[in-house]
Ligand SMILES: Nc1ncnc2c1ncn2[C@@H]1O[C@H](COP(=O)(O)OP(=O)(O)OP(=O)(O)O)[C@@H](O)[C@H]1O
């Protein structure tokens with residue numbers, strides 16, 4: 358079982374806001390559309406996105422997202438950081454693009470064996 | 478990677494074949510729902526994976542020399558999107574798989590994402 | 596738009612008109628290919644023009660996109676009537692966007708358009724008057740730039 362902090366370490370993510378790093382990562386959802394994540398994101402999913410807007414935090418809280426990963430080195434807006442700190446939502450930044458990060462994560466979760474990566 | 482192989486991997490369906498699937502070799506993948514990100518980082522010859530189902534996706538592909546678009550999560554393309562794809566000879570595919578699984582499978586199969594460096 | 600020639604032309608853009616959004620840049624791209632501009636430059640011009648076109652459609656009321664092609668350069672001038680930009684430095688920051696939620700749901704509003712135009716062009720000038728409108732001048736060299744692919 359992989360935790361958020363293990364994922365952060367293995368993927369070399371820059372942790373901007375530290376929430377509960379011991380949360381278990383059960384899967385992942387990729388989307389840059391907040392309404393899409395509202396409809397399809399699941400509890401304990403990691404959420405990979407390019408959106409840096411404060412509303413990301415609200416969506417993450419409502420959907421029980423375990424951590425948000427911003428790709429392409431997109432930095433969260435100051436207001437996003439403030440809200441994430443208040444809500445204890447983990448926000449991390451990757452220098453990789455969405456496709457490569459997703460690919461690496463997919464292989465990692467598959468090797469870990471705790472997730473049915475193909476059906477998430 | 479041959480596009481037909483990609484279609485097989487993601488159990489994809491062809492909505493518009495852009496005048497021929499066979500000739501197309503995909504060299505990289507770009508996955509995003511923000512089009513300026515595609516315009517900045519998508520490389521010519523790439524496959525675009527997205528959930529956006531409207532015509533501006535096809536425009537973005539056309540403008541940045543992207544030959545094929547794959548709609549994930551069973552997104553149903555708008556009629557305008559399909560007709561523009563036909564008009565501009567952009568291949569339009571769909572898969573029921575979510576973006577994450579789509580990317581994971583294609584990455585595992587060896588596709589990478591080359592970044593256009595400017 | 597049939598009066599446009601291979602060396603110069605104008606397109607009219609309407610704010611909020613998403614149906615044909617991108618058709619000006621698309622037509623410009625075809626023209627550039629037709630007159631034999633090198634492929635990698637065509638792509639850069641098309642991307643910059645498209646970003647500028649979308650900005651008028653998303654952020655302004657109405658505008659024009661003009662192009663001029665000589666043996667030396669491609670020049671694109673985009674002028675709009677609209678709210679203008681209060682702080683251009685801020686607008687140029689990657690990630691800065693005032694786009695409302697519904698625009699973000701359409702795939703725009705990453706705050707990357709203006710930085711993209713700057714990245715893809717050889718010269719980029721932006722002028723704006725708050726409450727009146729914005730003018731972009733974007734230039735692409737056609738000479739001696741062939742070295743970098
Ligand atoms: N023509 C314009 N008129 C008024 N404001 C503009 C115009 N162009 C840009 N802006 C302002 O500058 C900001 C940044 O523009 P930019 O193109 O970089 O990003 P965006 O249009 O918000 O998102 P993206 O281009 O990534 O879809 C806009 O959000 C808007 O506030």
Ligand SMILES: [Mg+2]
Nearest residue numbers: 646650708709
């Ligand atoms: Mg823009």
